[in-house]
Amino acid sequence: MIHLSNNNRKRIKQLLKEDKRLDGRSPFDYREISVESGVSNKAEGSARVRIGKTEVIVGVKLETQEPYPDHSDEGTMMVGMEFSPICGARYEPGPPKIDAIEVSRVVDRGVRESKFIDFKKLCIKKGKKVWSILIDIYCINDDGNVFDASALGVVVALQLARLPAYDADTDTINYNEQGEKLPLSANVPLAMTFYKIGDKILFDPTREEQDASEARVTLALSQPKKEKLINSMQKGDITPISRGEMELIIKSAEQVYDKLFGELEKKIKKLR
Amino acid sequence: MLEEYQTEAMNKMGYTKRSDGRKMDELRPIKAEVGIIPNAVGSALFASGKTVAIAAVYGPKILHPASMREPDRAIIRCEYTMLPFSVAERARPGPSRRSKEISMVTANALSSVVDLAKYPGSVIEVQIMILQADAGTRCAGINAAAMALAHAGIPMKEMVSSVSIGKIDDKIVVDITKEEEDYHEGEGPTDIPFTLTSRKKDIVHLQLDGNIATSRFSEAVSAAVKACEKIYDYQLRALKGEKIDEGGKA
Numbered sequence: 001m002i003h004l005s006n007n008n009r010k011r012i013k014q015l016l017k018e019d020k021r022l023d024g025r026s027p028f029d030y031r032e033i034s035v036e037s038g039v040s041n042k043a044e045g046s047a048r049v050r051i052g053k054t055e056v057i058v059g060v061k062l063e064t065q066e067p068y069p070d071h072s073d074e075g076t077m078m079v080g081m082e083f084s085p086i087c088g089a090r091y092e093p094g095p096p097k098i099d100a101i102e103v104s105r106v107v108d109r110g111v112r113e114s115k116f117i118d119f120k121k122l123c124i125k126k127g128k129k130v131w132s133i134l135i136d137i138y139c140i141n142d143d144g145n146v147f148d149a150s151a152l153g154v155v156v157a158l159q160l161a162r163l164p165a166y167d168a169d170t171d172t173i174n175y176n177e178q179g180e181k182l183p184l185s186a187n188v189p190l191a192m193t194f195y196k197i198g199d200k201i202l203f204d205p206t207r208e209e210q211d212a213s214e215a216r217v218t219l220a221l222s223q224p225k226k227e228k229l230i231n232s233m234q235k236g237d238i239t240p241i242s243r244g245e246m247e248l249i250i251k252s253a254e255q256v257y258d259k260l261f262g263e264l265e266k267k268i269k270k271l272r
Numbered sequence: 273m274l275e276e277y278q279t280e281a282m283n284k285m286g287y288t289k290r291s292d293g294r295k296m297d298e299l300r301p302i303k304a305e306v307g308i309i310p311n312a313v314g315s316a317l318f319a320s321g322k323t324v325a326i327a328a329v330y331g332p333k334i335l336h337p338a339s340m341r342e343p344d345r346a347i348i349r350c351e352y353t354m355l356p357f358s359v360a361e362r363a364r365p366g367p368s369r370r371s372k373e374i375s376m377v378t379a380n381a382l383s384s385v386v387d388l389a390k391y392p393g394s395v396i397e398v399q400i401m402i403l404q405a406d407a408g409t410r411c412a413g414i415n416a417a418a419m420a421l422a423h424a425g426i427p428m429k430e431m432v433s434s435v436s437i438g439k440i441d442d443k444i445v446v447d448i449t450k451e452e453e454d455y456h457e458g459e460g461p462t463d464i465p466f467t468l469t470s471r472k473k474d475i476v477h478l479q480l481d482g483n484i485a486t487s488r489f490s491e492a493v494s495a496a497v498k499a500c501e502k503i504y505d506y507q508l509r510a511l512k513g514e515k516i517d518e519g520g521k522a
Contacts, residue, residue: 098372098373098376101369101372104369105373109481113481113483219480221486222483227487228485228486229485230484230486230489231480231481231482232480232481233478233479233480234478234479235377235475235476235477235478235479237380238476239384240384240469240472240476241474241476241478242474242475243474243475246475246478246493247490250486250489254486
């Protein structure tokens with residue numbers, strides 16, 4: 001299916017030659033980002049993220065389970081993602097397809113590898129019982145950059161989540177009683193996706209720009225100490241990325257991180 | 273007691289010796305061969321140490337259903353399968369989320385170099401099987417698949433070669449094993465599978481898991497460029513008919 005007219009594709013490319021975009025932004029400007037809590041009071045933590053007209057909601061549920069044999073004293077995490085037909089005409093009903101699976105797996109890796117969650121502290125009884133964090137991401141309106149919106153939503157929902165009360169004697173969870181916060185560290189992973197259109201790189205595309213793009217690279221960065229760490233990366237789509245472009249992407253990611261991180265921290269703090 | 277001191281001292285030194293004795297920039301013993309599946313249009317085996325991948329190419333053929341056809345080019349449909357007995361704990365047969373993702377990144381990497389415009393409306397089927405796994409399976413699979421495509425005579429702008437670069441503790445190492453992937457001392461493991469084109473060394477596939485300072489990423493890229501150059505050489509030799517077997521222990 002064709003989602004983008006040739007005229008718009010041309011226009012997007014022409015403008016980019018002068019570092020301009022259809023909505024007046026420059027290549028590394030991002031749209032207004034808003035974060036909200038309280039999508040569902042049945043979730044242990046939930047968040048809504050809007051980036052421009054893109055909207056994503058995330059819910060965290062907590063359950064107990066037997067640990068995996070090779071990680072007998074660690075809790076578990078699972079991330080699911082769906083582009084339901086609710087979020088745009090291009091999406092069709094059915095189980096998650098590869099585009100959604102990719103988002104969930106890339107988000108999962110960023111959170112896991114940054115050591116944002118202390119899984120050892122989610123152990124209830126070694127070898128017997130651990131907490132399991134079940135995260136579900138739903139795209140509500142896709143106007144581009146759902147990757148970053150999803151990753152941000154997950155970070156916010158995790159920060160807001162509370163463990164429900166657990167009774168070890170009867171092995172039951174009382175979801176009506178809220179307990180402690182999740183054991184999280186200061187290594188907050190921030191995911192950023194860069195898109196290549198022609199020989200230009202841009203950040204936070206609208207859906208039209210995303211359709212015009214030929215390749216993308218997602219990075220999750222965290223900054224536990226002075227140095228920024230790359231915790232996950234994923235190149236998407238078919239067109240190659242040159243080594244020079246990759247250098248530019250990493251440099252831009254560091255800059256975007258510095259600009260964005262403080263701003264987002266403040267927004268998240270207001271929710272707690 | 274003595275042992276405890278020794279391990280402690282070793283930990284302080286960081287990852288100075290690789291568990292299989294290789295140099296930091298050394299590949300595992302390679303096996304490479306084409307034409308291993310007579311029914312296929314093109315086929316190949318690529319093994320790096322104990323990781324063994326085979327690949328077969330069928331087509332180009334008319335794509336069904338018609339709604340998936342691209343009017344101006346062919347598509348590559350790729351299936352990466354880890355056989356149930358290729359890992360210690362039996363892998364459940366059938367596609368997993370992991371295997372679907374690897375199938376996609378593999379198809380993307382291959383699509384970037386195949387002259388797809390030559391076969392409008394068709395599909396090129398690429399089947400990859402991992403027979404034995406010791407890390408780097410997606411890279412071995414891509415190497416085998418690229419060889420199988422070339423062996424099938426499908427026109428390609430460049431070849432692609434794939435290798436997993438690791439940062440184990442603070443050392444950049446080439447072609448990591450499962451044991452290295454599980455090394456959790458110091459900075460722990462970072463796994464960066466790269467796929468590069470043979471001439472320009474453009475990046476057509478890149479993933480990363482772990483932690484690496486942004487300032488050190490270029491070291492990983494340089495290591496990948498050098499390693500892929502070597503792998504490309506093996507691929508070429510095998511495509512010229514040589515049966516390469518550097519005799520890695522099974």
